[in-house]
Amino acid sequence: xxxxxxxxxxxxxxxxxGLIFENGLQPASARIAALLLVSDKLxxxxxxxxxxxxxxxxxxxxxxxxxxxxxxxxxITKPGDRKRYFKSNLSDWKENMKTKFLEFDKVHKTMREVLxxxxxxxxxxxxxxxxxxxxMEFMNREIPVLFKKWELSKK
Amino acid sequence: xxxxxxxxxxxxxxxxxGLIFENGLQPASARIAALLLVSDKLxxxxxxxxxxxxxxxxxxxxxxxxxxxxxxxxxITKPGDRKRYFKSNLSDWKENMKTKFLEFDKVHKTMREVLxxxxxxxxxxxxxxxxxxxxMEFMNREIPVLFKKWELSKK
DNA sequence: TTTTTGGTTCTGCAATAAGAGAACTAAATA
DNA sequence: TATTTAGTTCTCTTATTGCAGAACCAAAAA
Numbered sequence: 001x002x003x004x005x006x007x008x009x010x011x012x013x014x015x016x017x018g019l020i021f022e023n024g025l026q027p028a029s030a031r032i033a034a035l036l037l038v039s040d041k042l043x044x045x046x047x048x049x050x051x052x053x054x055x056x057x058x059x060x061x062x063x064x065x066x067x068x069x070x071x072x073x074x075x076i077t078k079p080g081d082r083k084r085y086f087k088s089n090l091s092d093w094k095e096n097m098k099t100k101f102l103e104f105d106k107v108h109k110t111m112r113e114v115l116x117x118x119x120x121x122x123x124x125x126x127x128x129x130x131x132x133x134x135x136m137e138f139m140n141r142e143i144p145v146l147f148k149k150w151e152l153s154k155k
Numbered sequence: 156x157x158x159x160x161x162x163x164x165x166x167x168x169x170x171x172x173g174l175i176f177e178n179g180l181q182p183a184s185a186r187i188a189a190l191l192l193v194s195d196k197l198x199x200x201x202x203x204x205x206x207x208x209x210x211x212x213x214x215x216x217x218x219x220x221x222x223x224x225x226x227x228x229x230x231i232t233k234p235g236d237r238k239r240y241f242k243s244n245l246s247d248w249k250e251n252m253k254t255k256f257l258e259f260d261k262v263h264k265t266m267r268e269v270l271x272x273x274x275x276x277x278x279x280x281x282x283x284x285x286x287x288x289x290x291m292e293f294m295n296r297e298i299p300v301l302f303k304k305w306e307l308s309k310k
Numbered sequence: 311t312t313t314t315t316g317g318t319t320c321t322g323c324a325a326t327a328a329g330a331g332a333a334c335t336a337a338a339t340a
Numbered sequence: 341t342a343t344t345t346a347g348t349t350c351t352c353t354t355a356t357t358g359c360a361g362a363a364c365c366a367a368a369a370a
Binding site for chain 1: 192248276286
C-alpha cells in the first residue's frame with residue numbers, strides 16, 4: 001500500500017530534487033515541492049509534511065503559503081475533515097515552464113536599447129551584439145513553435 | 156568621440172541590465188557586466204570601472220575576478236602599459252546561453268527517477284508526470300536542432 | 311634603493327534570509 | 341461554554357551575503 005513513510009531512495013530523491021528546486025525557492029519550499037512528487041501518498045496534510053521533513057510549524061506554514069501563491073501546489077478538502085490536503089499542481093508546472101522559457105524576452109529588448117545608443121565607432125562590437133540579439137529573438141520566435149509542435153505530436 | 160563618462164541613458168541602461176544580470180551574479184558583477192556592454196569605450200581599466208560604478212577596490216577586484224572565471228569578460232594588455240583593459244566577452248555569451256538552455260537537462264533525468272519509484276496505484280498522477288517529463292525531453296532534443304537551424308540561416 | 315602602480319587579501323560591518331519556538335486565533339467539537 | 345484542532349503570526353537567533361576600508365604585495369619606474 002501507499003506508505004506515508006519515506007524510504008531511503010525517496011529521501012535521497014527529495015534531497016536531489018530539492019537542490020534543483022532551490023533555484024528560485026527557499027530550501028523548505030523546495031523540499032516540500034519535491035516531497036509532493038516523490039511521496040507514495042500524493043495528498044499530505046500540514047502535519048504530515050511537517051513531520052516527514054522535520055520542519056517547524058512556522059516554516060511549514062510559510063513554505064506552503066509561498067507554494068500556494070506561486071500555484072505550484074494546491075489543496076483539497078474532504079467532507080467532515082477540517083484538514084487541508086496539499087498536492088502538487090502538475091498541470092500548472094507546464095505553464096510555468098513555458099513562461100520561464102519566454103522570461104528572457106526582456107533581455108533582448110533591453111539589449112536592443114543598448115545597441116541603439118552605442119556609438120558607430122565600435123562597429124565590430126555592435127555587429128557582434130546585434131547578432132547575439134538576433135539570436136535571442138530567433139529563439140523567442142521559435143520556442144512557441146516548438147510548444148505547438150509538441151501539442152500536435154500528442155494527438 | 157567615444158566618451159568614458161556615462162550619460163543618463165547609459166546609467167539607466169546599466170541599472171536595467173544590471174537587474175537582469177543579477178540572476179546568477181552579485182550586484183557589483185552584474186553592473187560591471189552591464190557597463191562593459193553599454194559604455195562607449197569598450198575596454199576599461201580597473202580604476203575606470205571602479206570610478207564609473209563607485210565601487211571599492213575590493214569589490215571591483217572580486218567582481219572582475221568572478222566575471223573572468225566565468226569567462227563573461229576578458230582583458231587585453233597594451234605594450235608599455237601595466238594596466239589590464241577589461242572587455243565583455245560576447246562570443247562566449249552565446250555559448251553560455253546554449254549551455255544555460257540545456258542546463259535543465261538534469262531536471263528531467265531526476266524526474267524520471269522519481270517516476271520510476273512511484274507506486275502503480277497513483278496512475279493518473281504518474282501519467283501526468285510522465286507527460287511532463289516527455290515534454291522536457293522533447294524540448295531537450297529540439298533545442299539543439301534550433302541552434303543548428305540558426306547557424307544555417309546565417310549563411 | 312626607494313617609490314609608485316595596479317591590483318589582492320584581510321577584517322569587520324550592515325543587511326537580509328531562513329527557520330525555530332512560543333504565543334495567538336478562529337472554527338469546529340465536546 | 342470549554343476544549344481541541346489546524347493552522348498563522350510574532351519574536352529571536354543564527355548564518356550568509358555583499359561590500360567598504362585598510363593593510364598588504366610584487367613588479368615596474370624613478
